[in-house]
Amino acid sequence: MARNKYDIDETLQSEFNFSHLKRLGSYIKPYRKDIFITILLLTISSGLGMLAPRILMVIMDDYIPNGNIKAIAVVSILLLLIYFIVSVIMKMKITLTARMGQNIIHQIRSDIFGHLQKLPFSYYDDKPHGKIQVRVVNYVNSLSDLLSNGIVNTVTELFSLVFIVAFMLSINVRLTLVCLTGLPLLMAVIFTIKKKQRVAWQRMSNKQSNLNAYIAESINGIRVTQSFTREQENIEIFNTLSNDYRSAWMRAVKLNFLLWPAINNISTWTMAAVLFLGITWLDGGLEGITIGVLVAMTGYIGRFWQPITTMANFYNSLLNAVSYLERIFETIDEPVLVKDAPDAIEMPPIVGEVKFKDVTFSYEDDVPVLNGISFTAKVGDTIAIVGPTGAGKTTIINLISRFYNLDSGELTIDGIDINKVKIASLRKQMGVMLQDSFIFSGTIMDNIRYGNMEATDEQVIEAAKTVRAHDFIVNLENGYETEVNERGTRLSVGQRQLISFARALLADPKILILDEATSSIDTETEILLQEGLSRLLKGRTSFIIAHRLSTIKNSTCIMYVDKGLIQEMGNHEELLAKKGYYYELYMSQYKFLEKS
Template sequence: MTVKEATNENRHLNRFYYTVDQAVEKPFNWKQMWRLLGYLRPYSKTYLPGAVIAMFISTAVRLIVPILIGKVAFDHILANQNMTMLTYLVIIIAGLYVLSYVGNIFRIKWVNILGQNVIYDLRQHLFSHIQRLSHRFFDRRSAGSIIVRVMNDTNSLQDLFTNGIINLLMDMVMLVGIVVILLVLSPKLALAIMVVLPIMFYISTKLRRNIRRSWQNVRIQQSRMNSHLNESIQGIRITQSFSQEAANGAYFEGLNTDNFKGWRTAVKKSAMFGPVVEMCNALGTIILISYGAFLILQGEANGGIAIGTFVAFGFYIGMFWEPISRLGQVYNQLLMAMSASERIFEFLDEQPDVVDKPGAVDIADIQGAITFDHVQFAYDSDRIALEDISLDVQAGETIALVGHTGSGKSTIANLINRFYDPTKGAVKVDGYDLRDVRLDNLRRDISVVLQDTFIFSGTIMENIRFGRPDATHDEVVEAAQMVGADAFIWGLANGYDTEVEERGNILSAGERQLLSFARALLADPKIIILDEATASIDTETEVKIQEALQRLLEGRTAIIIAHRLSTIRDSDNIFILENGRILENGSHDELMQQHGTYFELVKSQFDMLDAI
C-alpha cells in the first residue's frame, strides 16, 4: 500500500470511527456558564473586585473625555476664546488619561493573576477527581482522551478568564454608557444612528449558529489528533518494529488535515463578524455626517444641535463600534469555552462506582483472611467474568490461581483490591464485607505486583518508596536486598539516586519487575497479590526471588496468579479456573493425583520442556 493509499484509507476510517463524535447544535447553556464562573468565587474578595474597579476607572475616563472635548472645549471655551480654561482643560484631560493608564495596568495585572489561578484550580480539581474515579472509567477511555481534557481543554478556558470576562463587562458598560450619553445629547440623532443596530444583530444572529458549530468541530478534531499523538508516542516501539511509520504518518496526516480545515473554517466564519461591524460603522458615520450636519444648520433654537455635540457624537460613534467588534471576539471565546467546559464537566460529573458507603469502618488490624461468598461479576451485561465463585483463604495462607487467559484470575485479584464491586455475592476480608470497609484502610494492607509493572519517572529510591513515602533509606535498601534488586541497583551510575526516566526506560523488564517487588514489600502489607509477577524474570533471578518470597510471605496472605509450575507448586491451595468457574482446587500433590485439568496443564509444560 502506498502512502497516498494509506492516507485515503485512514481518512475513511477516521470519518467512520468518529461518526458518533459530531458537533451538535445546542442552546447556550447558562447553567453551565454559571458553574464555570463559580471558580471565580475564591477570588471574589481579592483580585476580582480590584480588576473590576480598575476597569470602571479606565472606562469612565473614556466616557468623560469626549464630553470635555465636545461640549466644554468647543461650545464654551473656544466659543468664548478662554485660553486659560483651555489650559486647565488640557491638564485635566492629561490627568484623566494618566489615571486611565494606571487603571489599565492594574486591570491587566489582576486579571491575569485571576485567570491563571482559576485555570490552576480547575486543572487541579479535574486531576484530583480523575484520580478518585473507578477502574470502569479508565476501561472505557484512552489515556490520550483524558490528557486532552486535563491539558488542552483547560487551556482553552485561559483566554476567557484572563481577558474575556472583564473585557465583556467593560464593553457592556461602555456600550450602555455611550447609548445613555448619546440619548441625553441628542435623542433624534442618536436614534437615527442606532437604526443600523437591528441590521447588525440580524446578520450576527445568522452567523452565530455556524460559528458555534465550527468551534465545536475544532475541539473534536483537536481531541482526535492529540489522542492519536499520545497513542503513537506510547506505541512507538511497536510502530517501528512493524515498519509502519509511513502508514502511521499518513493516518496522522489525515487527522492533521481535518484539524487544519476545521480551524480554517472556524476562523473564516468568525472573521465575517468584523466586516459586518465595519459596514454598520460606515452606515452610522454616513447618518452622523448627513443628519448631524442638517441638525447643526437647523440651529439649537430650532431643535438642532451645537457643533460641540456633533464633535462628541463623532468620538462616541468611533468608540461605539469598537466594543461591539470585541463582543464578537468575546462571543467566540465563550463558544470555545462552552465546548471545552462541556468536556471538562463531563468528567467532573462522573461518579466513581466504588466509593465508601456512609458509616464505612476501619479494620483495626487486618489479618488477611479472604472469603468469596457466591460471587458473580460482569464487566458489562453480556460478558460474565466470574460465575458463582466461592473460596476461603486463611490468614497467612498462599493460594494460586491457574487458568487460561480470560478465565477470571485477574478479576478475582481486582475484586480483592475492590477495584470493582461484585455483581452478586460478597467479597470479605476477616469477615468484613469489603463494601463496609473504608477503601484507604483496605488498600493500605494490600500490595500488588503486576506483569506489566509501572515505573514512575524519578529515582530508584523514589520508586521503591512510592507505596510508603515515610520509609527510611535503610528500609528501602533492605527491601531491595530481600528481593535481590540491591546488586543491580548499585551497578547503576548513581545507585539508588539513579533517574530511571519515563516508565523506567533505562531498566530491563526483569529489573523493573524487581523494583516493583521491592516497592510492594516495603509497604509491609498483610495481603500480597502477584499477578504473573515473575513472567518477565529469567530463571536464575526467579530462583533468588522464590527464596526471598519464602521468608517474606510468612505470616502474610498471598494470591499468586501464574503459569510457571515453579511459582505455584508450593502454594497451600491451587484453584483451577475456566470461564469464570472453579473446576478444581487443592494442593499440588492432591491435584496431581486427580489427573484432571491441573494434571494435564503440568504434563503439557513438561512435554514442552522435553521438546526443547
C-alpha cells in the same frame, strides 16, 4: 459508558447549556471583590476616557473661535492627567484579572484531577487517556482568556456603552437614534450564526480531543510501531486527524470572524448615516447641530462600536467555553462507581482470610466474566491461579482490592464484606504487583519507598536486599539515587519487577497479589528470587498468577480457572494425580521445556 476511541467523536450536546455557565459562576464567586474593584477602576478609567470627545467639542466650538489659549492649555493638561490615570488603572487591571483567571483555572484543574484520582478502573478502560489529558490541560487552559479578561472587559464595556450613549444623548438625541438603528441589524446577524458557531466550537474541541488521544496512544505504542515499521501508517492517521482538527478550527474561526465584518459594516453605515443626516441638518440650520457636535458625535460613534465588538468577542468566547465546560464538568461529575458506602467502617488490621462466595462479575452488560466463584484462602495461604488466557484470573485478583464492584455474591476478608469497609483502609493493607510493574519518574530509592513513604533509606535497602534487587541497583551509576524515567524504560523488565517486589515488601501487606510478576525474570534471577519471594510471602496470604508453573509449584493451593469458573483446585501433587486440566497444562509446559 460507551467505549470511546481516538477516531470517535464524543457526543455533542445539542442545547446551549446555561447550567454550565452557572456552575462556572460558582468558581468565580470567591473573586467577586476583585471583580468589583477591577470593574470599578475600569469604569472610572472608561468614564475619564469618554470625556475626551466632549472636551474636544468645547475646544472647537468655544475656545478656538474665542482664541482662549489659556483654557486650551489647562484642558490639555487635564487630558494628559486623564490618560496617565487611565494607564495606571490599566496596569492594575491586568494584574488583578490575570491573577484571578489563573486562580480559577488552578481550582478547576485541581477539581478535575482530584476527581480523576477517585474514578475507578472502569472509567479508564473506556476512554482513551489522551482524551482525559486534553480536558485537564487544554480545555481548562482555553477558559483562561474568558476568565481573566472576558468577564471584566465585558462588564466594563457595558458600562462604557451606557456612558457613551448618555454622552451622545446629551449632545444630540436625533443623531444618537440614527446611530442606534444599527443594533437590531447586528442582533439579526448574531441570531443567524449563533447555533452554527456553537456546533463548530464543539466539533473543534472533539477533533482536538481525538488528535490528542491518538498522539498519546502513538507515544505509548512507539516501540510496537517501530518494531512493525508502521510509522508511515501512523503518520497518515495522524495527518487525517490533524487535518480534521484544522478544518474544524478553520470553520469555527470563520464563523467567529463573520461578526467583525458585520460590526464594521454596520458601524460604517451608521457613521455615514449620521454624517449625511448631520450635515444635511446643519445645512438646513436645525437647532443644536454644530460642527463641534458632529465632531463629538463621530468620536462617540467610533467608540460606540468598540464595546459592542468586545461583547461580541465575549459571546464567541462564551460559546467556545461552553463546549469545553461541557467536557470539564462531565469529567468532574463522572460517577465514582467504586466508592465507600455511607456507613463504611475502617478495615481493622487484616489477618488474612479471603473468602469468595458465589461471586459473579462482568465488565460489560451481558458478557459474564466470572460465573460463580467460591473459595477460601486461609491466613498465610499461597493461592496460585492458573488457566488459559482470558479465563478471568486477573479479574479475580482485581476484585480482592475492590478495583471493580461485584455483580453478585460476596467477598469477605477476615469475615468482613469488603463493600462495607473504606476502600483506602482496605487497599493500604494490600500489596499489589500488576503485570506491568509501573515505575515513576524519580530515583530508585523513591520508587521503592512508594510502598511506605515513612521508610528510612536503610529499610528501603533492606527490602531491596531481601528480594535480591540490591546487587543490580548498586551497579547502576548512582546506585539507589539513579534517576529513572517514567515507566522505567532504562531498566530491564526483570529489574522493574524486582523493584516492585521491594516496594511491596516495604509496604508489609497482609495480603499480597502478584499478577504474572515473575514471568519476565530469567532463570538465574528466578532462582535468586525464589528465596526472596518465599520471605516476601511468609506470614501473608498471597495470590499469584504465573504462567510459569515452576514458580507456583509450592503454593498451598492451585486453582485452575477457565470460562469464569474454578475448574480444579488442590495442591500441585493432588492436581497432577487428578490428571485433569492442570496436569495437561503442566505436561505441555514440561514437554516444551524439554524440547527447547
